[in-house]
Amino acid sequence: MVGSGAVLSVWLIEEINMERGYWIKSKPVYTSLKWHEKATSHLVLATGIGGMAVLKLFQQMHPTQPVKVLYGKYGQMDADYSDTLKMVVPEGLHIHKFDDALLTQFQLELRDAQMGLRIYVAGSEGFIWDVVAAAKPFGIQEMEIMKEQADTLARSVYCVHCKTISKYVTTNITACCGCERMLFVRDHFSRNLGAYMGLMVDAESPGELPAIEEIYP
Amino acid sequence: MSTINVKVAAIEAVTPLIKHFTLVHEDGSELPSFSGGSHIVVTMDAEGRTYRNPYSLMGSPTDTQAYHISVRRQESSRGGSLFMHEHVHVGMRLKITHPVNLFSLSKLAHKHILIAGGIGITPFMSQIEDLKRVGADYELHYAFRAYEQAAFVNELEEMCEGHLHCYADSQGERIDLNALLSQQPLGSHVYVCGPSPMVVAVLETARNLGWPENNIHNEEFSSPPVGEPFKVQLAKSDIEIQVPAEMSMLEAIEAAGVKADSLCRGGVCGRCELTVLETDGGIEHHDHYLSDSEKVSCRSIMPCVSRTKGKRLVLDL
Amino acid sequence: MQLNFNDESFRDDYSYKNSPGAIKRFPFPFAEDHYMYSVNIEPHTKGAQGSVYEFTFDVDEHYVSECLDKIITLEQDPGRYSALPHMMDAQWDFLELAMTSMANDYPEYFTLTKNGNVWTWENRPLDIMDTFTFGDASTLPSEPFEYMGRQMQGDFVLLDQRDGTLYSDAGIVTSQADWSLAFNTGMSWQEWHGPVPKVTELGVLDRALKYLLNLQVGNPVRRLNWTMTVNPRLDTSPENYPLWAIDRNKVNNETVGELVNLRVELQSLFRLPRSNAIVFGVRCYLMSLKDITTYPRWAKRLHRVQKDLHPDLIEYKGMTSYHRYVIDWLAQFDDGEVLEYGSHPE
Incomplete structure (x- = not known):
């Protein structure tokens, strides 16, 4: 179906594949949010159902350092936790209607921030990697940001043929929004692009498509 | 090597x-x-x-x-x-x-905080040249006992212009690590080289202030796969070889004209693995090939990088 | 030694061919009848005269045509070259390594003249002559890595060493066995290879990584890797997968000897001095099955290796749809003679 393993097999990588008989996977692993004990301040970002992760975070022992929460009530599943958050977060809560406005405030916060700031994000995978991309120009590496996947499992898919990214893909096979080729969504993720690789599914046998299923609801 | x-x-x-x-x-x-x-x-x-x-x-x-x-x-x-x-x-x-770098500057850092104690100033002198060449933002904090005993202060003043901060212990000057590391912009990296109490203090302060591990650097040296001389007896070939301090066991075996298989010569491929028949002092394993339990058992050795801790070793070769 | 550079193509009419001399020096990767994986890495030291290991970077009869093919691929998709901004030191390191070794190893084709920081590079086969200031990218027609990468056979990736791992932060990749530079740029070693669930497997990746982190200036290493490609096509990229995947259906009993090529990658790794980066070179050699049968011991050995190959590996290398034709066709050359160890042609 797909071509030979699209990894740079420096060595032994084939051995690993052969033993297990599966394609290389590089899907990021997400955790549950937990306060860093060592920090000088905390910045929490969430959208939609990600608000629940923030509520859980505030159930934990409250840090002694200053905390700020940026919440986007605009979420894929229309779940709005802003009222509950207002009750739980004592101060420093900022509510935005759209992700763009939230990310703009995020970058303004980073401009004046200092080493010791710890960043937490909860939301859809797309939102998580938008936050990572916004933090990058400030010298923040993605592994420093604690990430919890909440909300939809939908994927951003990078078409390796036309380089367009299709957002909110919920199926194993999808039509590229750039070139309209039918793409198989591989479990190979680029943190740089914040997207999974999509590869034309019927190149060897045009028109022969496997069953399309919704596996990332 | x-x-x-x-x-x-x-x-x-x-x-x-x-x-x-x-x-x-x-x-x-x-x-x-x-x-x-x-x-x-x-x-x-x-x-x-x-x-x-x-x-x-x-x-x-x-x-x-x-x-x-x-x-x-x-x-x-x-x-x-x-x-x-x-x-x-x-x-x-x-x-x-050949030069080896285990203390390299992060190319993605937005600012570099260099902290030196005494002779620990040396690696920073070549780093400052690199930082100046690319126009990077940096501060050098140099602590020493007294100005009379401090090396290269004049050279550094010239090289670093306003970026140098000196601290003479004899005059009661100390680096306030907490103040220094709690007021740095995002994307800063800290590097330390000096006596071990100073290194420990910098690492601890940075960690306590929430600096990510990847932004904290201390100097490390590579340990060469050499050590004390010892004798190795090759049971099948029935000869005894002296392994000098500066030679790997594999090199000594080859120099003695005994054919030994090898490939990477860096302790990773496993090709040169030899069976240990006797050892009087245990094995100094430097390879990345054997598992921890294999290393403990002392039944195998990678002669390209590993040695014995004792005086004598018998191998099935 | 003066080479006659072939006038040939790696696409459309596929006029690529190997001379008898090129066949004889082909880096045939199988020394035994059964193919087993191992960490087959060795020092990249000077090999026998005339072999592909004789020089730091091998230049052969395909040099000019391969460089022209690279120009076409880059023109159609400029994303085959990419370099993150912090890799500029590594770019100059790469240019220096390439120019000094090529000028030293092939004085009949390449000349490097240094006058302090002002260097003049002459590449006679490609009719290039440029004078530039080392360290000043504005004095070259393109970035130094791209400039030199375009004048060399094979692909190159520059790996930055930081955080105890390696990041693929620059590359010029036009003859890859199905991996995407645009997708992989900026990836760490672990990300590139994916999270691997079993501890023993993690050990394998860590071992290889530790070895590379300790790679030293002046002590490069190399290994061979292989796969098969239908038609002598250099650009078997995922980007152009729709263009070449379909060719797999053209393989049958009649066409297999001509169409199917053994694709051998000579991979080499060098530590670069100023940047502390690593250059990972992947040089591709293509040889049709028919040309391989020039040497009976290669034909016999290839038959045995392919016959024994694990199905997962056949799938992984993308050979499933035509692999049985390969085995059937090679069988006619295998009389069962016992072959001694080694990958030599005769």
């Missing part, structure tokens, strides 16, 4: 305890360029034994005519620094390794 033959071109006493050695290629050709923070391992043939000490390169990385190292006289050390101070003279030949 391929080595470079160098000649001592100049020796200068920088302070009563620190000597600065200028090394040039034996045949006058250019030396390899290197990156700031690199070190070389100098092999010294003393009578009856060999010292191999790592020293930071402190010259400009773009200067390929000469390498510069500084050696502080350490009375308590195994003797390499004493040998450098007492026996190495201008015109003498030494063997050095």
